[in-house]
Amino acid sequence: MSNTANTYHHGDLAPQILQRGAEIIDEQGIDALSLRGIARDLGVSHAAPNRHFKNKAALLAALATDGWLRVKEATLRAAAETGSEDPRVRLNAMGRGFMRWAFNHRALFRTLLHPDVARFADDSLVDAMQDFTDSVRDAVRASQAQGRHPDVPLGILSLYTNAVPVGAAMLLINPLLSSDHPNLQAFDDEELIEQVINLVVPL
Amino acid sequence: MSNTANTYHHGDLAPQILQRGAEIIDEQGIDALSLRGIARDLGVSHAAPNRHFKNKAALLAALATDGWLRVKEATLRAAAETGSEDPRVRLNAMGRGFMRWAFNHRALFRTLLHPDVARFADDSLVDAMQDFTDSVRDAVRASQAQGRHPDVPLGILSLYTNAVPVGAAMLLINPLLSSDHPNLQAFDDEELIEQVINLVVPL
DNA sequence: AATTTTAAGTTGACAGCGTCTACATAATTT
DNA sequence: AAATTATGTAGACGCTGTCAACTTAAAATT
Numbered sequence: 001m002s003n004t005a006n007t008y009h010h011g012d013l014a015p016q017i018l019q020r021g022a023e024i025i026d027e028q029g030i031d032a033l034s035l036r037g038i039a040r041d042l043g044v045s046h047a048a049p050n051r052h053f054k055n056k057a058a059l060l061a062a063l064a065t066d067g068w069l070r071v072k073e074a075t076l077r078a079a080a081e082t083g084s085e086d087p088r089v090r091l092n093a094m095g096r097g098f099m100r101w102a103f104n105h106r107a108l109f110r111t112l113l114h115p116d117v118a119r120f121a122d123d124s125l126v127d128a129m130q131d132f133t134d135s136v137r138d139a140v141r142a143s144q145a146q147g148r149h150p151d152v153p154l155g156i157l158s159l160y161t162n163a164v165p166v167g168a169a170m171l172l173i174n175p176l177l178s179s180d181h182p183n184l185q186a187f188d189d190e191e192l193i194e195q196v197i198n199l200v201v202p203l
Numbered sequence: 204m205s206n207t208a209n210t211y212h213h214g215d216l217a218p219q220i221l222q223r224g225a226e227i228i229d230e231q232g233i234d235a236l237s238l239r240g241i242a243r244d245l246g247v248s249h250a251a252p253n254r255h256f257k258n259k260a261a262l263l264a265a266l267a268t269d270g271w272l273r274v275k276e277a278t279l280r281a282a283a284e285t286g287s288e289d290p291r292v293r294l295n296a297m298g299r300g301f302m303r304w305a306f307n308h309r310a311l312f313r314t315l316l317h318p319d320v321a322r323f324a325d326d327s328l329v330d331a332m333q334d335f336t337d338s339v340r341d342a343v344r345a346s347q348a349q350g351r352h353p354d355v356p357l358g359i360l361s362l363y364t365n366a367v368p369v370g371a372a373m374l375l376i377n378p379l380l381s382s383d384h385p386n387l388q389a390f391d392d393e394e395l396i397e398q399v400i401n402l403v404v405p406l
Numbered sequence: 407a408a409t410t411t412t413a414a415g416t417t418g419a420c421a422g423c424g425t426c427t428a429c430a431t432a433a434t435t436t
Numbered sequence: 437a438a439a440t441t442a443t444g445t446a447g448a449c450g451c452t453g454t455c456a457a458c459t460t461a462a463a464a465t466t
Binding site: 113125133155163168174192 | 232234310319329332336352355356357359361362365366367368369371373374375378380387390395399402
């Protein structure tokens with residue numbers, strides 16, 4: 001399927017591998033991801049993906065790079081959509097935007113923090129992550145300049161600010177842990193996100 | 204190695220599989236875990252572990268069950284060691300105890316939140332998790348009774364309180380993300396943990 | 407324009423893995 | 437003492453990632 005023509009050379013394989021890989025991760029989880037499976041789905045030979053990704057870890061790294069770019073985009077867009085200049089309003093919106101993205105791309109979100117991804121990271125992945133964390137830290141710095149925890153070192157405050165959406169998403173995405181919080185059943189996702197983020201970045 | 208004798212029946216295989224499994228996870232990561240590898244290390248045939256664990260996911264679930272028991276033990280011990288009755292002091296100590304445990308058992312900590320673990324959970328795992336989250340929620344409730352965020356629903360406050368140590372540990376354990384916070388290099392682990400937890404549970 | 411080089415496919419092989427079935431042996435129950 | 441059950445072994449199956457050798461199309465060079 002999805003071969004642009006019956007050519008020997010596919011012509012567009014690498015991007016399609018990435019796309020199909022992201023689909024599989026989102027539909028069946030990261031453990032269901034296999035190079036041979038992707039090749040089958042795309043109608044190419046089992047070893048074709050090796051021409052584009054040195055190994056499975058490299059494919060995972062490429063998917064994570066893409067994920068960091070997308071989560072950064074979603075986070076910054078959430079800030080922009082507030083239409084506000086207030087650093088607290090913007091940072092609060094970023095936290096909610098991050099969590100919303102994590103909810104809508106659960107498996108990819110988990111991929112970003114997957115141990116193997118860090119272990120075989122290349123430059124482009126490091127850059128993508130750096131980009132994301134830099135923009136968050138900038139927003140944290142701006143909020144601190146407005147009087148949010150003025151005496152706490154920036155690194156600590158940034159870690160704390162990141163930890164809440166990351167940790168909360170991690171806990172809520174886990175089916176066992178979320179069902180274990182029966183009090184939370186009353187809230188829908190958006191309400192839940194809002195209340196949690198308001199505890200880290202009060203308005 | 205580590206066969207109690209040259210008997211046909213090993214006599215103590217299941218616990219040794221668990222122990223060796225935990226070692227491998229901690230030394231080489233969760234992806235290096237294989238039933239055949241454990242069997243080799245223990246000097247038994249490749250299919251012997253299947254007599255004790257229905258499949259690999261079941262072994263993972265058993266390891267996670269053990270992990271939840273241990274992290275609960277470490278967390279409650281931290282509270283006890285304060286020698287205080289003040290709910291805030293105790294909750295603060297629990298957060299630090301949790302993070303300390305996560306730092307010292309990185310791979311096992313990640314195993315607790317691994318997607319496959321949740322997917323193939325059995326009753327004992329659910330119970331172990333329930334036990335842990337219940338004890339945390341009790342401590343959160345006590346702290347709320349002392350005036351900590353009195354108007355926030357307990358479920359939300361509990362989620363927030365858990366999210367900080369979980370998220371912070373997750374971020375710091377990731378080699379790429381932690382090296383990206385250069386401001387944090389100045390702190391040693393214990394200092395870092397203290398400052399972050401003080402933001403969620405101020406003393 | 408012809409030729410060479412390189413990029414991107416294919417096929418086949420290899421070892422390692424999880425898991426199943428059939429069989430062997432020891433421990434436990436009856 | 438005999439039967440049953442628990443726990444080991446051996447072998448097979450299909451799956452996986454990865455490599456080497458070969459083929460074909462596209463790009464670069466002459």
